[in-house]
Amino acid sequence: MNAAIRAVVRAGISYGMEVHGIERGFSGLVGGDNSRVFDLGAVAGIIHRGGTILHTARSTEFYEKEAQEQAARRMLEAGLESLVVIGGSGSFRGAQALQELGVKVVGIPATIDHDIPGTDSSIGFDTAVNTILEAITRLRDTATSHERIFVVEVMGRESGYIALAAGIAGGAEAIIIPEIKPDLDQICRRLLEGIARKKTHSLILVAEGAAGAYDIGQKVHQKTGLETRVVVLGHIQRGGTPSAVDRLLGSRMGAAAVTLLHRGYSGLMAAQRGTEIVAVPLARSFIGGRAFPEDLYELSLVLAR
Amino acid sequence: MNAAIRAVVRAGISYGMEVHGIERGFSGLVGGDNSRVFDLGAVAGIIHRGGTILHTARSTEFYEKEAQEQAARRMLEAGLESLVVIGGSGSFRGAQALQELGVKVVGIPATIDHDIPGTDSSIGFDTAVNTILEAITRLRDTATSHERIFVVEVMGRESGYIALAAGIAGGAEAIIIPEIKPDLDQICRRLLEGIARKKTHSLILVAEGAAGAYDIGQKVHQKTGLETRVVVLGHIQRGGTPSAVDRLLGSRMGAAAVTLLHRGYSGLMAAQRGTEIVAVPLARSFIGGRAFPEDLYELSLVLAR
């Protein structure tokens, strides 16, 4: 996210704007003194840092009309005309409300879950997949002479995209996602086939929204008699040095968002489509769902052996 | 590349094909005994390894008609009907010649330089950019109290794409690429402005095809009086654990290439377009050039301060 913040600041300054950084997200807009002018130096040396220099805050109060009105009033009083919101569908819903109250808004999609409709990708996803792959590589190294199944729980409450991407790239023997009911009998049959082919270990990736990893581990053990080991990656998947893709995406989207505001647009999201950054209506991000990546799922079945 | 090899083998087997691995590229096709049957296990445990299990060989002999005919003859005698070629424009030119001699061919674009027309991306590029970013992060850490300019030479003989991507993602203060004549006076003016803003170090990224890094270092020192340090990354940019993007791309392209052959197609390249893997004529990869990424270059000027 820091790459996006840096690009917003620098592109803004190149247009002659005064750019303020607001800490703690929407909560920071609503109350307290969380805004300060960002100059070129304020965003120096941050592009390779994980996390965000603005901190984040999950704020449920923002779904309330009153808080929204207070935020818009405070912004306009402080002379802040436009807002770049970096976040997911929930944040963009809040941004949309602010727009209706007179603030110009543009969104930048940033969510590890890769579940924002309207954009090919969002900031944070690639870094998280790379982090999961590192963990998987470590697990594979601990090969033993007796057969063992690792069950690894990764993020993805409603979308199995991250599990599919990490599972294919990590060579998982099975991937369990929320969108498809898993056929545990078939999975276990395949695991036993692998062992018959002298595999010493196999890997089942489970999206957290699909099933409990411990539950899967137990069932697989019961059905196959194989030793299972469960690893819940949890918060380790967040943070970490951002990947090249995420830094480039953040830089491009940050600059594009400011350019849109500079040209007078509002209510848009800077979105990736192929190799381009395009503008789509902000509402596109929370109305309608994202298509299930059927092709990745099919591919996973072919490769997972 | 190993992800692509693995996907070719596993997708091939899932279609009931017998898949052979040929070592040492075209040289391996022309002479010697470099082919062996690959089963599921032959490509197990390779997806996270850098390099390629098939080894590579740059072979100039393949531009000769005679060698091409020998390769085609040997393949058909051995009952090998189809060929998946993983490489760049040069390799695809050779593949095209083989097709005209009766071998079915499909190409998978793999080149760090990101310079193959017809596809949004190619295998190896993302890993290389991430490697460059690691090196840049290390250099930035060695901050000193007196001002210092690092000049880092990266790959890119004819294309500045890799330098632009790594330069933007790495926060370079200037990026010098083959496509645009550099304005060293302007670059030096910016470096001095940065120092006036208390920057202790700056970074100039130079694509190898644009200028010699040592030459740039010397000129910048002469024009600014600043201490310059030159680093030529060279072969370190190749190899290394493949990134998530490259592993997923290799897996998808490998499976797509085999599916194309299975359906009877030939003379195609598995190409990325947006989020999809599509088929484009193999000739598309070596006829006509790749558009210069003007938008990235403009972005680099805005962000590099």
Add this chain to the structure above:
Amino acid sequence: MNAAIRAVVRAGISYGMEVHGIERGFSGLVGGDNSRVFDLGAVAGIIHRGGTILHTARSTEFYEKEAQEQAARRMLEAGLESLVVIGGSGSFRGAQALQELGVKVVGIPATIDHDIPGTDSSIGFDTAVNTILEAITRLRDTATSHERIFVVEVMGRESGYIALAAGIAGGAEAIIIPEIKPDLDQICRRLLEGIARKKTHSLILVAEGAAGAYDIGQKVHQKTGLETRVVVLGHIQRGGTPSAVDRLLGSRMGAAAVTLLHRGYSGLMAAQRGTEIVAVPLARSFIGGRAFPEDLYELSLVLAR
């Protein structure tokens, strides 16, 4: 461990020995056909790989007299006179038994837990600590605006050494180890003091043998009202590219073990003392305990703020 295996093979060959690799540890000795001659090439390209090319197997049968006799008989019948055992106290106990049955044995200490008496360090420990540090860095990046406590469970069933080393090097705010009963009230007081000084997150490292991380997380939450997040690192701590220290240690110990055998010694362990590799009686590794690193514990109390 691969560095040690490589050094054993190459040092052995340099002395004119024939070196055999035995897979699956003691189980491999007792039954089946798990031994083959290792030449120089057999250990090429392995020094940077995690895990072990010989696989491991935990074998309880080896504590039985009968299995020991069978292993010794099989070794002597096969002309294998000497054995290098890479492992921990349990393995060395087995090795000692073999020695009494006529096989020459030398041990190389390798255990992540850093709990083998008689040697300053053992192979695997440094790699594991570095892995834990990477995970900690990722967690710290996910800083939020509301205060949060991470509770991270690391290895160490009886020894808190790994938790102390990783905790000090990772800047943990509290470290809970099996050797010292934790004063949760004091820990919570310190956490609250940190938050009063504007800390947004704190880290408690828990050795698995000291307490359950979930239990600690719950208690800290009850006592402080702070949000806690629990991460159990588990198997991720094993495996991974070995660190420089571990590769150098493995290389030195491997060569030293073979030199000891070559000179006719037996019943020894290659141990690190300061910058030297020395020989100590194998029994030293399982008789008597390892001193508790009081100084590290005291240091952790000074630094953890």
Add this chain to the structure above:
Amino acid sequence: MNAAIRAVVRAGISYGMEVHGIERGFSGLVGGDNSRVFDLGAVAGIIHRGGTILHTARSTEFYEKEAQEQAARRMLEAGLESLVVIGGSGSFRGAQALQELGVKVVGIPATIDHDIPGTDSSIGFDTAVNTILEAITRLRDTATSHERIFVVEVMGRESGYIALAAGIAGGAEAIIIPEIKPDLDQICRRLLEGIARKKTHSLILVAEGAAGAYDIGQKVHQKTGLETRVVVLGHIQRGGTPSAVDRLLGSRMGAAAVTLLHRGYSGLMAAQRGTEIVAVPLARSFIGGRAFPEDLYELSLVLAR
């Protein structure tokens, strides 16, 4: 180094001292306003950062009596009684001069070259070796089917210690160090033997003080006819996330240095001896040399095949 700074500050505060951070090393002492009080928070979140938050500055002026007197005067005027110097032999020589002028001094050895007499290790060495190993792993991955020799130049102007450590841990086929005149004919014979055993690539590590890597590359090519590729690692070896060993060492030495000052000692260096941190006379660090690690050199000859 940041781990040491952090430990100095926190240990100092635990003793009730007021701790000041001085930027830009000795230059900072001599002139300008480079000192400020460091509280607990000033060193929060730095333990995992490369480089040093105090910046460094090589200052030749400090060898002059006048500058030394000015520094001592300024310190005593400002009420700064004691100084912790983090650096190498040159810095400690300066520190010794300050002591004679009435300032209490304790040194902490920090130099990548591992060439400070009187201590088993110094801060920065382990991180640098790990960085070199990463680069070597990348080079090895770029294996090709035709034979290739990589010549990699690493740090070490007068000491080959870093080259030996990285060469053994990285499995180099030859290591060229300043202390031993290389026998290029023997090295080339070994390289050709390796190739006869089907090696596709070999690695020669050259300490910068021993020979020019380009010169070695050319000579090896002439003698063997093999393709050689030269990589000069240069500044990439500095910086980077500090390793576990360096963070722990820095933490221990930092705290020990303050404890020594607190107890009234001066003119000492916090040194590592085995697993202990001990105090040795500061002069020990610049009088007499460090013994050449003969055992590592011998080991490298046994393993490098």
